[in-house]
Amino acid sequence: MAGVTLNNVIKRYGQVQVIHGADLDIQDGEFVVFVGPSGCGKSTLLRMIAGLEDISDGEIGIGGTVVNDVEPADRGTAMVFQSYALYPHMTVEENLSFGLRMNGNDKADTNQRVKNAAQVLQIENLLERRPKQLSGGQRQRVAIGRAIVRNPEVFLFDEPLSNLDAELRVQMRVEIARLHSELGVTMIYVTHDQTEAMTLADRIVVLRDGRIEQIGSPLELYHDPVNQFVAGFMGSPKMNFMAAEIVDHTADTVTLSLANQHGARLALPVKQIPSTTHVTLGVRPEHFLPAGQGDCDLNLKVDVIEHLGATTFIYSGTKTDEQLIVERDESENDDIGGAVAAAIPAGRCHLFDEQGKRLT
Incomplete structure (x- = not known):
């Protein structure tokens, strides 16, 4: 397991600056949620931590090591995307094991990791099915399982529940909270849904226009907002x-x-x-x-x-x-x-x- 630190992280696209000096210290095993309106920079920040986006300035540390120049596969992170991105011609078991097999991982170890992930996610009975035979919630479990089998130090979630209906989102929120409790690993979760943030997070990072407005526990942000933006964003119905x-x-x-x-x-x-x-x-x-x-x-x-x-x-x-x-x-x-x-x-x-x- 590992903590994550951001030190004056800046992101520019040409002359346009989209992340303005982000500073953040995420503790080992903490569940932190990035929230904010569309275009505020939360997904960009997550992708920079994953190594999928280069940073323009500053430092990103994972487990005490600066990873600015470290390849995504070597950062000890695993990312779950909004789209499930499952291979339609493969079974659930093959989808779960694919990345490990491509990296030449030992077969016995791969099988054990797949078995463990299936047990944690309660999908043992789905291992022989293909994605088209699964519900949306089951597909999302498989997508999370692909991250679990990598034994990452940090899980990164980019709006993983946005494609699900309201009832399934509630169910999957509970599943992700249970997963964090069982695994005890650091999780960083991006959403525009402040209800997800309030129910999942140890701490919430509220962003606006590429700047961090406030960091705190859900109840701290709800009862003690630093400004009108945070006060209006946290809470449903709004203030x-x-x-x-x-x-x-x-x-x-x-x-x-x-x-x-x-x-x-x-x-x-x-x-x-x-x-x-x-x-x-x-x-x-x-x-x-x-x-x-x-x-x-x-x-x-x-x-x-x-x-x-x-x-x-x-x-x-x-x-x-x-x-x-x-x-x-x-x-x-x-x-x-x-x-x-x-x-x-x-x-x-x-x-x-x-x-x-x-x-x-």
Whole structure:
């Protein structure tokens, strides 16, 4: 097993820089997930660790050794791609053993590795089948098995579940979490799905435009985001953002007037007073309280209702730039076009300045 370090890693394509000085220290046996919107550089970063992309500057270390000039096959990594890339004319057993056989690995050792991988992934009964006879989840297990038989020090996953339907994604998330627990090896996982990140990761790396915005545990990022981007990206449904203006302040408290809520006012403790009066208030859907139980009441028009069993989400302002989502108990009766009252608890709010920096 081995840890992975990135030291001021930069990637350029011609004159265009797509990774801007990434620094990261992944511990031996840790499960780290790269998340961010499409085009943020997460897959590029993963491919540079694998050696499939050259780095323009900086250093990548695996197991304490700088691997900038080491061939991909010699880095001790194994990659699982979004596409299964299985050989259709081969059985599952042949797909699993192909790489080892091509490298001249001992036959008895190869058979044992295939057997062990099949047991870990619970696909022993599929070894004689061909890919066309497998479901999507079974094919993904085989793709992961090809990585396992190499006995890598680091597993690299590039959006491995994006081709599966919702139910299979949930099942495979559980399988990958179990796999990490059993093998105890370092895993780096790329996804745009923050739910996958929250459920799988020991730590999450949030990227935007080729820069690392924040690194932390799932709950650290959820409850303590450093800026508005991270706050809005982590969580489903996402955090509500409301335009506000500072109308009064003391040394450590500001009083806000909510721009689109008829001047409703809310007092918040802050770490620093911003230089401008225009700010953004953030509140997660589940943190709204019944009217009269918080620090500022809002009266909202019900535009859309989502019933999800024990939880209901009320959407207000869907035709404006400031859509608000309120989580409600499923027993409450709300009608589209009607009104819903909710209260903001000051202690559960976040405040951001015009640059998106968190102030609370």
